[in-house]
Amino acid sequence: MSCGAPADGDAGQVDAVDPSGQAVITGRVVDASGQPLAGAYVRLLDSTGEFAGEVPAGDTGQFRFFAAGGNWTVRAVTSRSAPVDVTVSAVVGQAVEARIAV
Amino acid sequence: MSRQTALVSADWVAEHRADPAVVLVEVDEDTTAYDKGHIPGAVKIHWKDDLQDPVRRDFVNREQFEQLLGSRGIGNDDLVVLYGGNNNWFAAYAYWYFRLYGHDQVRLLDGGRKTWELQSRELTAEVPARTPTTYQASSPDTSIRAFRDDVLAALGKLNLVDVRSPDEYAGRLLAPAHLPQESAQRAGHVPTAVNVPWSKAANDDGTFKTDVELTALYAGAGVDFDRDTIAYCRIGERSAHTWFVLHELLGQPNVRNYDGSWSEYGSLVGVPIALGDEPGEATR
Numbered sequence: 001m002s003c004g005a006p007a008d009g010d011a012g013q014v015d016a017v018d019p020s021g022q023a024v025i026t027g028r029v030v031d032a033s034g035q036p037l038a039g040a041y042v043r044l045l046d047s048t049g050e051f052a053g054e055v056p057a058g059d060t061g062q063f064r065f066f067a068a069g070g071n072w073t074v075r076a077v078t079s080r081s082a083p084v085d086v087t088v089s090a091v092v093g094q095a096v097e098a099r100i101a102v
Numbered sequence: 103m104s105r106q107t108a109l110v111s112a113d114w115v116a117e118h119r120a121d122p123a124v125v126l127v128e129v130d131e132d133t134t135a136y137d138k139g140h141i142p143g144a145v146k147i148h149w150k151d152d153l154q155d156p157v158r159r160d161f162v163n164r165e166q167f168e169q170l171l172g173s174r175g176i177g178n179d180d181l182v183v184l185y186g187g188n189n190n191w192f193a194a195y196a197y198w199y200f201r202l203y204g205h206d207q208v209r210l211l212d213g214g215r216k217t218w219e220l221q222s223r224e225l226t227a228e229v230p231a232r233t234p235t236t237y238q239a240s241s242p243d244t245s246i247r248a249f250r251d252d253v254l255a256a257l258g259k260l261n262l263v264d265v266r267s268p269d270e271y272a273g274r275l276l277a278p279a280h281l282p283q284e285s286a287q288r289a290g291h292v293p294t295a296v297n298v299p300w301s302k303a304a305n306d307d308g309t310f311k312t313d314v315e316l317t318a319l320y321a322g323a324g325v326d327f328d329r330d331t332i333a334y335c336r337i338g339e340r341s342a343h344t345w346f347v348l349h350e351l352l353g354q355p356n357v358r359n360y361d362g363s364w365s366e367y368g369s370l371v372g373v374p375i376a377l378g379d380e381p382g383e384a385t386r
Contacts, residue, residue: 041216043306050268051301054189056219077306079220 023069023090027098029061029076036060037078037102045073068092076100105313108350110183110209112218119143119183125176125232128215129153129186129196139225141185141218145174145232149192149339153199161361167203168237175232178205185211185218189308191300194346195339198359202247204240210346213309220307246349248332248358250366253292254373258384261331262295263320265344266364270336271297273377276368277336285336286368290375292334293382296324300340303347316347324381330356334363 029040042063043054047070057063057076065074069092075085084102110118118124119141126144128136136146147153152170154161162170176182182200186193193214200208211218219225248256256262269275273290291297302319303311310316317327325331331348333341338361349357360367367373376382 039219039222041220048268051299052267056187056216075306077216077220079222083306 021092023067023092024064024095025067025072025074025088025090025098026064026095027062027074027100029057029063029078029100029102031080032101034101036062037080039078040100040102041077042100043075043077045075047071049073074098074100076102078102103350103353105310105351108209108346109212109310111212112221112223115141115183115185115211115218116223121181123180124183125174125180126183126185127174127176127193127196129184129192130215131186131188131192135187135215137227139227142224142226142228143230144185145176145230147174147196149195153196161199164203164239164242167199168239171205171237171239172235175234176237177235178238179207181207181209183209183211185214187215189216189301189304189343190214191339191343195342197350198246198342198345202242202244204243210350213305213307216308245356246345246358248334248360250360250362250370252358253332253334253360253367256330256332257292257374258294259329261325261329262292263323263325263331263333263341263344263348264291264295264297264364265300265333265335265341266291266297267299268297268379270364271295272379273375285365288368288375290368290377291364291382292367293374293376294384295334295376296381297379298323298325298344300335300343303344310347310351313352316352320348320352327354330358332358332360334360334367336364337361338363 029037031037038059040057042057044052044065046052055063067090073085073087075083077083081102086100088096088098128140128144129147133148184193184197264271271291276289333344335341341359345359348354
């Protein structure tokens with residue numbers, strides 16, 4: 001147990017999950033040609049821009065957060081460019097997909 | 103203390119990591135990160151197994167710390183460079199232990215593991231063989247550690263800085279949203295504490311913001327730099343990150359980390375608690 005760990009430290013293993021009772025944000029970091037990108041860090045910011053969690057993306061760019069319902073910003077931090085943001089609306093009981101091209 | 107004596111850059115580590123008197127130490131929450139790959143030459147310290155007492159709620163005592171460092175081949179005169187994941191949370195927590203037990207030659211790698219990785223620097227799975235040492239720790243320096251009674255005595259008198267997320271501070275959550283809502287019996291914050299989430303002190307790549315930015319951050323939140331300060335979070339490692347900022351980077355003289363933090367305070371019987379987004383009043 002930590003004081004405030006990343007949303008899912010096991011981001012490398014994004015298995016299918018049962019989203020009932022959870023607002024799941026899942027997705028992938030890809031390069032400009034759409035190919036999965038390894039080595040990214042993905043952070044989750046709430047609707048006020050406040051940091052909520054961060055995970056290293058998996059070997060094929062995959063990541064997953066267990067969030068609450070509402071609007072979130074998902075930010076990919078890579079060595080390739082300035083951070084890239086996408087916004088998502090999470091809904092309890094569903095898994096929403098975010099694709100971040102850097 | 104200052105940035106020059108508390109932090110080193112990734113360039114510095116790349117240049118000096120093989121120096122005989124330099125020991126790199128990775129401290130992670132996710133300890134499998136080290137096993138998959140770490141900076142060449144780095145040894146591992148497990149934030150829980152190595153740094154917490156296995157029975158009572160406390161961290162390792164002086165003898166246990168001596169055994170730990172001796173087993174890792176760290177000598178009293180070595181320059182220890184700590185780094186880790188999670189924006190250096192647990193590395194900062196370990197840094198605080200090193201200072202508490204009198205090891206002054208200690209640095210944090212600015213940006214930690216994330217900056218090292220984002221710069222595509224070398225990682226290895228090879229575990230270094232270091233010769234064990236006989237390490238001698240000092241008596242714990244409790245001038246940098248706060249206990250529950252210190253916090254109660256500080257209400258309305260000292261700066262209290264709650265470094266958790268705004269929702270935890272306000273009492274809307276007991277833990278970060280993605281973790282089990284456990285640990286403290288009650289939600290909220292210590293009355294009069296201001297909320298400066300740890301994350302505001304760091305850039306996206308995990309490096310610390312500039313001294314000018316950091317000073318403005320805490321002053322803007324109501325921290326009076328002429329007063330002593332106690333920082334807390336939930337179990338004390340996010341607040342070690344903030345302790346590092348205030349005490350080691352900004353050189354504030356009297357800053358203590360309350361490692362009991364909210365998981366202790368929020369379970370105490372009869373203590374005042376404030377709810378909502380405002381600090382609240384110092385009523386006992």
